[in-house]
């Protein structure tokens with residue numbers, strides 16, 4: 801945890817990371833990792849630098865600046881920004897913007913870490929915002945994040 805990240809913001813971020821991992825490691829998604837394994841695999845870096853959030857096969861880096869500044873817009877990648885499930889959304893509470901960002905970055909982690917060894921992802925996981933990524937993100941938005949939108 802980097803300087804400038806409060807325990808309260810850290811707990812909020814960890815709550816959504818856990819919710820995402822709990823969902824995507826359910827048995828019927830057939831990932832080669834259960835919840836405990838995924839929690840052990842993912843390296844979480846929380847920061848307040850204004851750089852973008854990011855992810856790779858080792859873990860995710862979440863920029864908490866939008867949360868701290870009261871962001872109200874979840875801005876998605878142009879290719880699917882207009883998608884009713886995985887697209888951009890506003891207005892949202894800052895926590896739900898964070899939740900969407902976390903679901904997006906966890907999806908990247910899952911795609912790169914488990915995609916090669918997951919039957920329904922092995923042919924589609926490679927492209928950064930491609931079909932495999934969108935399939936994962938659709939699950940996390942529909943089942944973890946979007947139900948909290950009002």
Ligand SMILES: [Zn+2]
Nearest residue numbers: 904908928929
């Ligand atoms: Zn992305």
